[in-house]
Amino acid sequence: MFRELFRSKNKYVTVNRDPQYSDRSEHETEKVPEIRERVKVEKEGDHLWTKCKSCQEIIYNKKLAENQMVCPVCDYHFRISARDRINSLLDEDSFIELFSEVTSTNPLNFKGYAEQLEKNQKKTNLRDAVITGRGKLCGTPVALGVMDFGFAGGSMGSAVGEKLTSLIEYAASKRLPLVIISTAGGARMQEGMLSLMQMAKTSAALARYAKAGLLYISVLTDPTSGGVTASYAMLGDINIAEPGALIAFAGPRVIKQTISQELPEGFQTAEFLLEHGMVDRVVHRHELQDELSRILRIHRMVGEVS
Amino acid sequence: MNLNILDFERPIYELESKIEELKNFMKEQNIDLTEEIQLLEDKMVKVSETIYQKLHPWQILQIARHPERPLTSDYIQLICDDFLELHGDRHYGDDQAILGGIGLIEGNPVTIIGHQKGTTTRENLQRNFGMAHPEGYRKALRLMKQAEKFNRPIITFINTPGAYPGIGAEERGQAEAIARNLLEMSELTVPILVYVIGEGGSGGALGIGVGDRIIMFQFSYYSVCTPEACATILWHDTQEAKNASEALRITAKDLLEIGIVDDVLQEPRGGAHRNPVAMAKNLKQSILQNLVHLKTLSKEELIAQRYSKFRNTGQYLDIQINQSNQI
Ligand SMILES: [Zn+2]
Numbered sequence: 015m016f017r018e019l020f021r022s023k024n025k026y027v028t029v030n031r032d033p034q035y036s037d038r039s040e041h042e043t044e045k046v047p048e049i050r051e052r053v054k055v056e057k058e059g060d061h062l063w064t065k066c067k068s069c070q071e072i073i074y075n076k077k078l079a080e081n082q083m084v085c086p087v088c089d090y091h092f093r094i095s096a097r098d099r100i101n102s103l104l105d106e107d108s109f110i111e112l113f114s115e116v117t118s119t120n121p122l123n124f125k126g127y128a129e130q131l132e133k134n135q136k137k138t139n140l141r142d143a144v145i146t147g148r149g150k151l152c153g154t155p156v157a158l159g160v161m162d163f164g165f166a167g168g169s170m171g172s173a174v175g176e177k178l179t180s181l182i183e184y185a186a187s188k189r190l191p192l193v194i195i196s197t198a199g200g201a202r203m204q205e206g207m208l209s210l211m212q213m214a215k216t217s218a219a220l221a222r223y224a225k226a227g228l229l230y231i232s233v234l235t236d237p238t239s240g241g242v243t244a245s246y247a248m249l250g251d252i253n254i255a256e257p258g259a260l261i262a263f264a265g266p267r268v269i270k271q272t273i274s275q276e277l278p279e280g281f282q283t284a285e286f287l288l289e290h291g292m293v294d295r296v297v298h299r300h301e302l303q304d305e306l307s308r309i310l311r312i313h314r315m316v317g318e319v320s
Numbered sequence: 321m322n323l324n325i326l327d328f329e330r331p332i333y334e335l336e337s338k339i340e341e342l343k344n345f346m347k348e349q350n351i352d353l354t355e356e357i358q359l360l361e362d363k364m365v366k367v368s369e370t371i372y373q374k375l376h377p378w379q380i381l382q383i384a385r386h387p388e389r390p391l392t393s394d395y396i397q398l399i400c401d402d403f404l405e406l407h408g409d410r411h412y413g414d415d416q417a418i419l420g421g422i423g424l425i426e427g428n429p430v431t432i433i434g435h436q437k438g439t440t441t442r443e444n445l446q447r448n449f450g451m452a453h454p455e456g457y458r459k460a461l462r463l464m465k466q467a468e469k470f471n472r473p474i475i476t477f478i479n480t481p482g483a484y485p486g487i488g489a490e491e492r493g494q495a496e497a498i499a500r501n502l503l504e505m506s507e508l509t510v511p512i513l514v515y516v517i518g519e520g521g522s523g524g525a526l527g528i529g530v531g532d533r534i535i536m537f538q539f540s541y542y543s544v545c546t547p548e549a550c551a552t553i554l555w556h557d558t559q560e561a562k563n564a565s566e567a568l569r570i571t572a573k574d575l576l577e578i579g580i581v582d583d584v585l586q587e588p589r590g591g592a593h594r595n596p597v598a599m600a601k602n603l604k605q606s607i608l609q610n611l612v613h614l615k616t617l618s619k620e621e622l623i624a625q626r627y628s629k630f631r632n633t634g635q636y637l638d639i640q641i642n643q644s645n646q647i
Contacts, residue, residue, distance in 0.1 A: 222627070
């Protein structure tokens with residue numbers, strides 16, 4: 015009944031929303047292809063409304079965007095673009111993008127990869143799957159890296175690895191706290207071993223950063239898996255996850271195939287990781303800015319007893 | 321009859337058995353067939369040279385996975401004067417898929433850590449086919465830290481299809497265990513030599529793969545994911561695995577070209593399994609040579625070089641300065 019009602023009106027409304035989250039990306043990622051389909055924003059109409067995958071509620075896209083892509087009824091956390099994420103976290107106009115000039119190439123001449131890159135660039139208006147830069151979070155300067163699942167399933171190739179490594183080194187040189195918000199299918203297959211080695215590269219940079227006594231907060235969002243989880247995403251001084259996020263090394267389908275049995279309820283969710291000691295906190299998107307700012311504040315304070 | 325003969329090896333095995341036959345015939349009948357045998361032996365060398373010079377990556381993959389291919393334990397036995405296996409991660413258990421311990425190579429104390437497959441079905445189950453759980457990576461890290469404490473170089477042998485994708489592995493933090501190793505290994509103050517002896521399967525391989533020299537055996541492979549997985553994920557067709565093995569550039573020769581590995585260790589004709597002793601000799605020589613060189617570096621130099629080695633991996637475009645970083 016409601017469906018019909020909304021459909022009949024869809025011509026009048028234009029909602030300014032990134033369309034890439036409704037699109038099934040052809041650009042598959044390592045190990046966990048199934049995660050792309052966990053949330054699928056409804057394509058019917060012309061993006062007027064979205065049906066919540068969790069509670070089935072029909073939500074106006076405008077309202078969903080205003081609510082930081084969180085279902086107002088059941089708190090389901092939809093995926094959010096890197097740009098929207100930056101806007102929701104940083105002080106207005108404080109963000110300065112860095113290393114934006116670094117982009118992917120097709121080093122292995124992998125069939126179809128160049129076209130896929132172009133398509134993803136057009137679709138997302140991003141150069142690659144991560145935005146890096148600096149800005150202010152509730153007044154505190156931070157170095158910030160935000161991945162975008164809409165670009166090639168957030169996969170990490172040479173460009174993503176290079177941008178994040180540059181960001182980590184930049185944060186170390188400026189003695190800035192570092193926040194990386196991850197969402198990824200893993201290493202980008204089309205760049206072969208060059209992608210895999212980005213795991214070692216980013217982790218080595220984090221080792222140096224840690225040695226400088228600086229704070230790194232890793233925020234894991236839906237979904238984070240494969241080589242990204244098995245490198246910088248798990249290496250925060252503080253690891254934070256968004257409610258319900260799928261966080262894995264191997265994706266559920268791969269595991270199911272390997273062990274040929276059903277997976278336990280809630281397996282590999284943020285809450286599961288909290289229970290198993292892999293993340294420090296599960297934080298609602300609406301609380302994230304506040305929590306980050308509190309953590310930053312505690313690390314900034316120099317008390318009289320210390 | 322040997323059931324482990326790969327298709328492309330067959331002509332060599334056929335010639336081999338013919339030679340064997342003639343030798344027996346010569347003995348029994350007391351006829352001199354030396355010349356004929358020599359001819360066949362020459363032919364065999366030529367045939368195998370031709371075959372092994374132009375192997376498809378898919379065929380190299382078969383050699384890397386060959387059931388008779390020497391394992392970490394074989395090389396340890398062949399290169400060490402003495403070796404003691406050490407067990408356990410001190411947190412949860414002792415992962416049999418990763419073997420580690422201390423030993424001597426020509427009198428040099430070393431710590432050796434490697435993925436360990438089995439030789440029998442039973443042993444393979446026990447060793448989980450060389451697919452480690454988090455406790456395997458944590459055991460490896462414990463032994464590496466121990467090596468650092470006693471200033472022993474570390475040698476790792478990579479031979480795994482990948483880290484194990486299972487419920488327990490995820491519960492105990494497979495991703496964290498691997499990530500931690502990458503971070504810690506980048507700053508260990510002792511030389512680390514990494515040898516890919518067979519299968520270099522993805523993050524499970526890299527989890528003990530950060531070092532000062534990464535050296536691949538001639539017929540090993542190292543890949544971001546198995547060609548089978550790549551074919552399924554990208555093209556939804558396992559039949560494409562052969563093409564994927566080519567596209568992913570997984571061979572030692574390719575990865576030397578791309579700049580991922582520092583050196584390729586030649587294997588005996590037909591692969592390491594045809595002559596493990598000769599292979600171990602090459603390996604030992606390579607280890608000693610590299611250690612001599614790395615020992616001349618100060619700790620600071622060693623770590624700085626290791627950092628820039630990994631810092632410089634990757635190929636991307638830098639639009640601003642309009643040049644591509646090709647390593
Ligand atoms: Zn809902």
